[in-house]
Amino acid sequence: MFKITQQKGFHMTFANGNCISVQFGPGNYVDESVRYGEWEDTKTICEKGSSVAEIAVWDNVRDWFRLSEWDTVRGWVTPDDVVGVMFLVKNFTDERLQDELCQYFGFTISEGENDEDE
DSSP: OEEEOTTSEEEEEOTTSOEEEEEOSTTSSSOHHHHTSOGGGHHHHHHHOOSSEEEEEEOTTOOBOOSSSSOSEEEEEOHHHHHHHHHHHHHOOHHHHHHHHHHHHTOOOOTTTTOTTO
16 A cells, blocks of 8 residues: 655555555655755645655654664665665564564664663
């Protein structure tokens, strides 16, 4: 399933229930000319584009995956890396997906750090 989000990106949900969010508008971790643009001009700004995007990944019950040592969103992601993460999101689930994301982005999560409540 595809969804357009706030005229500045999209969500893509795969058959396994995992979803990736790709955002590239005002307020996202993207090119400065886009990130600090006016909300009222979102459509115009996004049509000009950004060389990078902000991504997030969650499963079918909206448990978010870590994309860095400290966050569940990752900014300044290149188009090549967006596609690389899409491959992982489509093909892996649960702990295996988290392990693959850690390996892809080169970070580790210490024991007990994967809980969102902490």
